[in-house]
Amino acid sequence: MTRWNRQSRPGGGLVLTVSGRPGPPPLRFETANGGRMLLRQQDRPLLLGRADTEGCCRDLSLHRLDACRSPLPPLSSTAQRSTAGWAHRYAHWLEESPGVPVHDGRWQLSPRSAFAPGIWTEDLVRDWPGGSLELYCGGGWHGVLPLRRLSPPDAPRVKAYRKHVREGTLAPVLLWWVTFLDGWLILDGHDRAVAALAEGGEPPCLELVRLTDNEQWRRTADELTEAYRRRAERPAAPHQRAALERGYADTMASLPYDGAPTLTWPLAGGTVTWDDLAARTVLECPRD
Numbered sequence: 001m002t003r004w005n006r007q008s009r010p011g012g013g014l015v016l017t018v019s020g021r022p023g024p025p026p027l028r029f030e031t032a033n034g035g036r037m038l039l040r041q042q043d044r045p046l047l048l049g050r051a052d053t054e055g056c057c058r059d060l061s062l063h064r065l066d067a068c069r070s071p072l073p074p075l076s077s078t079a080q081r082s083t084a085g086w087a088h089r090y091a092h093w094l095e096e097s098p099g100v101p102v103h104d105g106r107w108q109l110s111p112r113s114a115f116a117p118g119i120w121t122e123d124l125v126r127d128w129p130g131g132s133l134e135l136y137c138g139g140g141w142h143g144v145l146p147l148r149r150l151s152p153p154d155a156p157r158v159k160a161y162r163k164h165v166r167e168g169t170l171a172p173v174l175l176w177w178v179t180f181l182d183g184w185l186i187l188d189g190h191d192r193a194v195a196a197l198a199e200g201g202e203p204p205c206l207e208l209v210r211l212t213d214n215e216q217w218r219r220t221a222d223e224l225t226e227a228y229r230r231r232a233e234r235p236a237a238p239h240q241r242a243a244l245e246r247g248y249a250d251t252m253a254s255l256p257y258d259g260a261p262t263l264t265w266p267l268a269g270g271t272v273t274w275d276d277l278a279a280r281t282v283l284e285c286p287r288d
Contacts, residue, residue: 004095006088007249013110015211016089017221018101023103023263027071027179027187030267035060037276038216038267039185040148041068041099043092046147048278051135056233060133060181068147070188072174080171086109090174090206100187101176105260106211111172113204119143120193122200123183126150133181143183144175146192151191153198161195170196172206179210179262208279213259224251 002020009015024030030038037060039047044067052058072093078242087109092108094100123143125131128150133141151158164170173189186193189203196203228248236244267273 001097004091006091007109009110010086011111013274014091014107015210016091016107016109018032018102018104018107021102021104024265025101025103026099027101027263029180029264031264032267032270032274037264038274038277044069046279048274048281050278060135062131062133063278064129064147065220065281066148069099070190071100075171077160077164081167081169086172087206090172094208097232099264101208103263105213108207108209108211110207111204112175112207113202115202116142120197124197124268133183135181137139141183144186145181145183146186146190146193148190152192153193153194155191158195158198161192162199164192165196165199165201170204172204174204175207177207177209177259177262180264181257210260210262212258215250226250243272 002018005017006021007015023211027041028039030040032038035051035058037047037049037051038045039049045065046068047062047064049060051060053194066109091109094102113237119142123141125133125143125145128146131145133145135141144243161170170192171189173193174187175184175185177184184207187208190203192202225248228244230246232241
């Protein structure tokens with residue numbers, strides 16, 4: 001049985017400890033020889049990529065397909081104006097979604113409102129369906145990659161979101177940090193991102209990042225959990241029980257949290273499968 005344990009972090013973020021959900025996850029990168037890469041959501045290919053295999057500066061050529069399904073439900077205007085607890089709400093929806101990159105381990109879901117210059121301008125991939133990313137040794141690309149075509153700024157849905165931008169009630173864009181790209185994929189909120197940019201700002205974001213789960217962390221966490229379990233077995237008044245639970249969550253949240261590499265899985269069929277899929281994609285989109 002899958003279990004998601006949430007611990008609050010300073011600044012409104014959460015650490016999610018996931019168990020009973022071994023990889024590969026529904027949304028995952030699969031790789032084959034020759035720099036070939038496939039992003040898959042369940043049985044649907046979302047992105048084909050192929051990178052140069054030599055040199056420190058490599059180009060990743062990519063092609064996306066119109067198949068991505070958001071892990072979040074549609075957000076009404078009323079829901080957006082209820083701005084409290086976005087991280088908890090998104091975590092709940094991610095837990096119920098069949099198409100997320102989450103697997104066993106620790107993950108951080110935290111607000112991100114500041115980005116380096118250029119992330120949402122020249123490093124936002126606006127071309128569709130193709131594109132090219134420059135991957136550098138020790139640096140990477142460091143941009144934002146949409147998983148569906150971006151709407152124009154005057155599209156009706158974007159115009160409705162622009163009103164939320166002006167009101168300060170825009171729901172966060174959900175980003176997934178992918179280490180080997182050194183950049184983010186938009187999992188939800190493409191139109192909200194366009195709306196924020198059209199209003200001259202950057203969108204509020206929640207960033208999903210995989211965290212380390214090393215032996216030292218696990219040993220400390222197990223000791224804390226066992227101590228909490230023993231104390232929780234003792235009779236206690238409701239306010240004492242609540243204080244114990246808050247103390248346990250705060251202590252777990254205070255443990256060091258370092259980012260971990262994004263995992264990939266082997267592509268079944270290897271290069272033959274990738275080449276066949278790439279050929280069929282080109283036939284479907286001959287201009288690309």
